[in-house]
Structure formats: structure tokens, C-alpha cells
Amino acid sequence: MSQILTFLGKGGVGKTTTAIAIAKAFASQGKQVLLVGQQAGPGLSQMLETELSCDPQQVSSGLSAVHLQSTTLLERYWEKMKGLESQFLRTPFFKEVYGQELGILPGMDAALGLSFLRERDAEGKYDAIVYDGIGDLITLRMLGMPEILGWYLRRFRQVLTGSALGQALSPFVEPILRSILQVSSTDDITQQAGEMNNVLTKGLKAVNDPNRVAAYLVTTADPIAIATAKYLWGSAQQVGLTVGGVFARSEISDREFSPLPVHVIPDRPVELVIPSHMAADLAPVPVAIDIATKQVKLFLPTFDKRQVKLIQSGPEVTIEAGDQRRNIFLPTELAGKQATGAKFQDSYLIVSFA
Amino acid sequence: MSQILTFLGKGGVGKTTTAIAIAKAFASQGKQVLLVGQQAGPGLSQMLETELSCDPQQVSSGLSAVHLQSTTLLERYWEKMKGLESQFLRTPFFKEVYGQELGILPGMDAALGLSFLRERDAEGKYDAIVYDGIGDLITLRMLGMPEILGWYLRRFRQVLTGSALGQALSPFVEPILRSILQVSSTDDITQQAGEMNNVLTKGLKAVNDPNRVAAYLVTTADPIAIATAKYLWGSAQQVGLTVGGVFARSEISDREFSPLPVHVIPDRPVELVIPSHMAADLAPVPVAIDIATKQVKLFLPTFDKRQVKLIQSGPEVTIEAGDQRRNIFLPTELAGKQATGAKFQDSYLIVSFA
Numbered sequence: 243m244s245q246i247l248t249f250l251g252k253g254g255v256g257k258t259t260t261a262i263a264i265a266k267a268f269a270s271q272g273k274q275v276l277l278v279g280q281q282a283g284p285g286l287s288q289m290l291e292t293e294l295s296c297d298p299q300q301v302s303s304g305l306s307a308v309h310l311q312s313t314t315l316l317e318r319y320w321e322k323m324k325g326l327e328s329q330f331l332r333t334p335f336f337k338e339v340y341g342q343e344l345g346i347l348p349g350m351d352a353a354l355g356l357s358f359l360r361e362r363d364a365e366g367k368y369d370a371i372v373y374d375g376i377g378d379l380i381t382l383r384m385l386g387m388p389e390i391l392g393w394y395l396r397r398f399r400q401v402l403t404g405s406a407l408g409q410a411l412s413p414f415v416e417p418i419l420r421s422i423l424q425v426s427s428t429d430d431i432t433q434q435a436g437e438m439n440n441v442l443t444k445g446l447k448a449v450n451d452p453n454r455v456a457a458y459l460v461t462t463a464d465p466i467a468i469a470t471a472k473y474l475w476g477s478a479q480q481v482g483l484t485v486g487g488v489f490a491r492s493e494i495s496d497r498e499f500s501p502l503p504v505h506v507i508p509d510r511p512v513e514l515v516i517p518s519h520m521a522a523d524l525a526p527v528p529v530a531i532d533i534a535t536k537q538v539k540l541f542l543p544t545f546d547k548r549q550v551k552l553i554q555s556g557p558e559v560t561i562e563a564g565d566q567r568r569n570i571f572l573p574t575e576l577a578g579k580q581a582t583g584a585k586f587q588d589s590y591l592i593v594s595f596a
Numbered sequence: 597m598s599q600i601l602t603f604l605g606k607g608g609v610g611k612t613t614t615a616i617a618i619a620k621a622f623a624s625q626g627k628q629v630l631l632v633g634q635q636a637g638p639g640l641s642q643m644l645e646t647e648l649s650c651d652p653q654q655v656s657s658g659l660s661a662v663h664l665q666s667t668t669l670l671e672r673y674w675e676k677m678k679g680l681e682s683q684f685l686r687t688p689f690f691k692e693v694y695g696q697e698l699g700i701l702p703g704m705d706a707a708l709g710l711s712f713l714r715e716r717d718a719e720g721k722y723d724a725i726v727y728d729g730i731g732d733l734i735t736l737r738m739l740g741m742p743e744i745l746g747w748y749l750r751r752f753r754q755v756l757t758g759s760a761l762g763q764a765l766s767p768f769v770e771p772i773l774r775s776i777l778q779v780s781s782t783d784d785i786t787q788q789a790g791e792m793n794n795v796l797t798k799g800l801k802a803v804n805d806p807n808r809v810a811a812y813l814v815t816t817a818d819p820i821a822i823a824t825a826k827y828l829w830g831s832a833q834q835v836g837l838t839v840g841g842v843f844a845r846s847e848i849s850d851r852e853f854s855p856l857p858v859h860v861i862p863d864r865p866v867e868l869v870i871p872s873h874m875a876a877d878l879a880p881v882p883v884a885i886d887i888a889t890k891q892v893k894l895f896l897p898t899f900d901k902r903q904v905k906l907i908q909s910g911p912e913v914t915i916e917a918g919d920q921r922r923n924i925f926l927p928t929e930l931a932g933k934q935a936t937g938a939k940f941q942d943s944y945l946i947v948s949f950a
Contacts, residue, residue, distance in 0.1 A: 253730075254608010283827035283828065335762070343912070347744055348706030351737070353702060376732070378637075380734060383702045387702060565636070567696075567697065567698065
């Protein structure tokens with residue numbers, strides 16, 4: 243397991259410069275660091291003066307770096323999938339399709355990037371992984387995938403099982419599957435589905451744990467850069483990602499991002515002194531559920547009540563804010579209760595239940 | 597039908613500023629212009645001093661603007677899909693799922709954004725649509741969707757039809773579908789699939805037509821901004837998108853982007869004089885197939901031979917370059933022929949067939 247850090251902010255504020263400086267500073271402390279770039283073009287390679295590829299390459303003592311190529315990653319995952327298919331299908335049909343011919347559709351970059359981070363994290367070779375992605379909502383969509391994909395799988399399975407379509411299909415599904423798949427029962431398939439769920443749950447836990455994954459904001463003094471950083475600060479909460487602090491490329495008021503610490507970094511951040519504590523466990527957590535007071539407290543800085551929509555359906559509460567939706571499962575103690583009110587107080591949205 | 601323009605370049609070089617300036621300049625020529633923003637945060641609203649939403653709002657004479665929210669768009673499309681479902685399914689099951697609870701997965705922004713552009717284009721209300729997206733590979737992935745999605749549909753249908761899985765399923769598929777769907781035969785379903793294909797083909801044609809859709813590069817004199825713009829120039833060809841020129845925020849050498857015209861734009865581009873001809877039909881086209889000389893000519897500026905991979909399989913040639921893959925169907929005259937050589941010449945990759 244590694245500590246994973248990423249940077250959010252408007253384009254051009256110096257996210258990549260900051261990511262490199264932080265990665266180098268970690269390495270100079272004796273840590274093993276992997277810098278993962280996922281932005282278009284040769285920028286990162288040029289800044290590191292190293293021709294990067296999908297395979298980690300040592301840049302300096304303790305620091306390795308990669309530049310993700312979705313074409314290469316997709317080819318590799320496709321081969322793995324074919325391996326899995328040949329275990330299960332009597333007559334595989336994916337094998338007719340070659341990884342080298344697969345184009346990249348929107349969203350694949352995020353899925354491939356997240357898988358890459360997950361694998362490097364699981365390897366345990368690195369103390370820290372610094373991810374330099376596009377650093378805006380796209381990065382948050384990627385980190386939100388385990389939660390949202392998990393929700394879609396649960397929701398549609400539930401609806402399909404209860405539907406006429408599901409009931410009409412069910413007498414056929416098992417015999418067909420058994421005749422095609424090399425399985426003795428649907429248990430084997432259920433097990434595979436369970437493993438998928440397991441990967442998503444683990445990913446969700448990691449994103450929600452500020453000691454495992456944390457984001458930092460990067461901004462200049464430009465009002466639009468500040469407004470974008472604030473928007474992303476609020477949006478990060480919607481995927482359960484804790485923001486640990488702010489790196490400012492010039493002096494800005496501390497109050498802009500209160501209660502986050504603001505670190506001013508020099509223009510040539512070679513001399514960067516990194517904060518003594520880079521885990522974000524001191525920052526406000528995105529969601530807290532208080533059963534005693536029957537309240538759900540959501541940290542949603544920079545949004546106001548007008549920008550937030552709340553929908554309750556069954557045991558779930560949906561929070562819409564910052565062009566994202568988050569579905570929160572209520573604990574059994576609150577699941578049957580009706581939401582009676584919601585108010586904003588000190589950047590928290592507090593929802594009360596009857 | 598509208599002329600659709602978009603801007604590509606590194607973050608922070610001034611793509612949004614340029615997009616606004618171009619949109620205003622078009623409007624001042626008496627055109628009806630829609631500016632479509634799809635970037636995180638309130639930046640565009642602040643720059644236009646107008647609170648934008650998903651619905652076009654007039655900003656000034658002839659100029660309207662929207663800021664796309666994927667949550668809102670997804671909700672609207674979900675309602676449409678439910679409408680479609682209730683026409684076809686005897687007992688709809690999507691209706692149990694509400695648009696207001698759907699989270700946004702990676703790739704959805706692109707799919708929703710492209711649908712939005714397609715609908716506004718079809719409306720015929722605007723002479724020009726200026727799309728201000730993230731402006732890097734993400735925008736190209738979006739514009740590449742019609743081609744790549746079309747390829748996936750064809751390829752997997754072909755493989756599935758020929759496979760044991762497809763053959764085992766086929767005796768079941770029709771009766772099941774007929775019992776669930778309100779259709780008398782699978783013809784109705786095939787028709788729906790045909791319409792989907794039709795939409796993709798139309799989209800592809802629009803993206804490939806420089807009079808319909810064109811991109812412009814934006815850069816500063818910073819070497820990394822120039823390198824990124826060049827990379828995106830090459831990458832745009834891979835989705836069949838023509839790049840019509842360069843907007844430079846400071847003086848750069850004309851030769852950097854030869855043969856593209858370079859327009860230097862002032863820091864306060866209120867006074868922007870737009871190029872007399874903004875359609876990109878004078879720029880090199882991405883692909884030309886010459887049957888007489890048995891050659892396929894691909895315009896791939898800024899890439900070299902080392903960065904390009906070529907794979908021939910059946911009637912297709914796959915070009916891998918710039919973290920994209922493009923599958924080109926050869927015309928019948930070349931389909932059976934073996935590629936005998938490939939060389940780079942004046943930014944063109946020339947593939948010869950036997």
C-alpha cells in the first residue's frame with residue numbers, strides 16, 4: 243500500500259510543476275516514489291528530461307516515473323481479459339479481437355488509469371504515488387468510479403431481478419450459461435461478480451481514507467484560478483476524497499480556503515519545503531453520520547444551499563452538487579426515517595431525520 | 597446545420613479567452629452564435645458576467661451561451677430513454693430508476709456533450725457553435741466517438757454472430773425478445789439499431805468535414821505549450837478532425853506550425869480581428885486514399901515514424917499514434933492487397949499497397 247496524492251486546479255496554474263516538486267521532495271526524504279502522468283503530450287517527459295513510457299523508469303534516486311498511454315494499457319488488459327475468457331468460455335470469442343485494433347472511447351482513460359494506480363498500490367513497491375492527471379472534474383470522476391459503478395451495478399441488478407424482463411429471462415439464463423461457459427453452476431459466475439464488487443469496495447475504502455488517498459489544490463492569485471480551485475474543493479467531497487491543503491503559486495489570503503493550510507511555493511520549486519504532514523487526516527472528512535442526533539453531516543465547502551439538491555428515496559439520500567451526484571446509504575438506524583430538514587452551517591450541509 | 601469550432605492546447609494558454617473572443621467576433625458580423633462551455637467550475641460564467649446553465653441564455657446581441665452540467669443533461673436523456681423504453685417493453689423496468697439518482701461515470705460528460713452539440717446543430721438556429729471544452733485529448737476522444745463506437749458495434753456484432761456463444765443464443769433470442777418487447781419481429785429492433793448506426797455515421801461525416809467541424813490550436817511562446825499544441829495537432833488527425841490554424845498569445849515563429857496560418861492575438865482580445873476564413877477547408881485533410889497509385893496518405897504532423905504503428909488485418913488498416921488508434925476501412929480496390937511499405941514524407945505517412 244502506498245500513499246496516493248493528486249493535485250486539483252485550473253489548467254496552467256502549475257499542477258505538474260507542483261507534482262514533480264512534491265515527488266522529488268518525498269524521494270529526498272528517502273521514500274520510494276512513483277510519479278504517474280496522465281496528460282496529453284510530451285510535457286512531463288520534457289520537464290523530467292526523460293522519455294517516459296507506461297513502464298516505471300528511474301528519474302533520480304528514489305524517484306521513478308511513468309506516462310500512461312491508454313492504447314498500451316488497453317492492449318495489456320485486453321490480453322488479461324482474453325486469458326480470463328478462455329478459462330470460462332468453451333469457445334472463446336474475444337480471442338478473435340486483437341488488442342492492437344481497439345480504439346479508445348471516452349472514459350477508458352479513467353478506467354485504465356485507475357486500474358494502473360490500483361495495481362501499483364497493491365504491489366507495495368512505493369511509499370508514495372503522485373498522480374498528475376488533468377486535475378479537474380475528470381480526475382474526480384476517475385476517483386469516484388468505485389462508488390458510482392458499484393451503485394449502478396447494485397441498482398440495476400435489483401431492478402432487473404424484480405422486473406418482468408428479469409423473470410422472463412431467468413429460466414433460460416442458467417442453462418444457456420452452463421452450455422457455453424465451462425462452469426458447473428452459476429455459483430462460479432456469482433463468484434466472479436463478487437470479486438468485481440470486492441475490487442470496487444476496496445477502491446472506495448482507499449479513496450475515502452485520507453491516509454491512503456488525498457488531493458491538494460493548486461492555484462495562482464488569479465480570481466478565476468481561485469474560483470476553480472474552490473469549486474474543485476467542494477466537488478472532491480462528492481467523491482469522498484479529502485483535500486489536505488492548498489499550494490499557492492503566489493501570496494493569497496489564508497481565509498480563501500479556511501480551514502485548509504495554504505503553502506506558498508516559489509516559482510522555481512526546486513527548493514520546495516514540503517509540509518511536515520502530507521496525509522490529509524487532519525482535514526474535514528466529507529461525510530459524518532451521527533446516529534444519536536439523527537444527523538448526516540456533509541462537508542461541502544464553497545457550495546451554497548441554492549447549488550445543492552437533496553433527494554431521498556428508500557434507504558438512500560442523493561446529494562446533487564458540483565455537477566456530481568452522490569448516493570449515500572443510510573445506516574439501518576436512519577433508513578426508515580424521513581428527512582425533516584437541511585441547513586448549511588460553516589460549510590457543512592446538515593440533514594436531520596425524524 | 598452550424599459551423600462548429602473548438603480550441604485545443606495546454607491548460608492555461610487562453611483557450612476560453614480565445615473562444616469568447618471568436619464567438620463575439622462572429623456575433624458582431626451578424627451571425628447567430630452559441631458558445632458552449634464544458635469545463636469544471638464557474639470560470640466561463642465569471643468571464644461572461646452571466647450565470648450560465650444548460651439552457652442557452654443571451655449574453656449579447658447575436659451571442660448566446662450555455663454551461664453544460666452532466667447531471668442535468670443525464671436526467672433529461674434518461675427521461676427520453678424511458679419514453680423509448682415504454683414504447684417497446686411490455687413492462688418497462690427503467691421506469692423504476694430515476695434520473696435524479698444517476699451518478700456521472702467517466703465518459704458520460706463526453707457522450708452527453710456530443711449529444712448536446714448534435715441536437716443544437718440539427719436545430720439550425722445557430723450559424724456557429726463555439727465549443728469550449730477541456731481542449732486536449734479529452735475533447736478529441738469526444739469528437740472521435742462516432743467513428744470508434746461505430747467500429748466497436750460492427751466488430752463485436754461480427755464476432756458474436758460467428759461465435760459459438762452467438763449461435764447458442766440465437767434460437768432463444770427472438771422468442772424471448774418477442775415475449776418481452778412489444779414488437780412483432782426482430783425487424784423493429786434491427787431498425788432501432790440501424791437508426792443508432794445512422795446517427796453515428798452522420799456524426800462521423802460532420803467531424804470529417806472541415807466546413808462543418810474544425811479545431812484551432814491555442815498556444816503561448818512557452819516551449820511546453822508549443823509542444824502540447826503540436827501533439828494535439830497530430831492527434832486531431834487521428835479522429836479525422838481538421839485543424840485550421842493557430843492562435844498564438846505572443847509572437848511565435850511561423851515555421852513551428854507550417855503550413856498552418858498563425859494568428860497572433862492580443863492580450864485583451866476584445867479587439868480581435870478574426871481570420872477572414874474560419875472554415876478549415878484549406879488545411880491538409882487527415883486521410884486521402886489514392887486508388888490509382890495504390891496509396892493511403894495520412895496527414896500526421898509532429899509525429900515521426902518511431903511514434904507510429906501500423907497494423908493490417910483483413911480490409912482494415914489500424915494506425916496507432918498519439919495515444920489513439922484509428923481503423924481505416926480500405927476501399928474494395930485495396931482491400932485484398934498487402935501493405936508493402938510505409939514512409940514519412942512532409943508530415944504525411946504514406947502507405948503503399950501491392
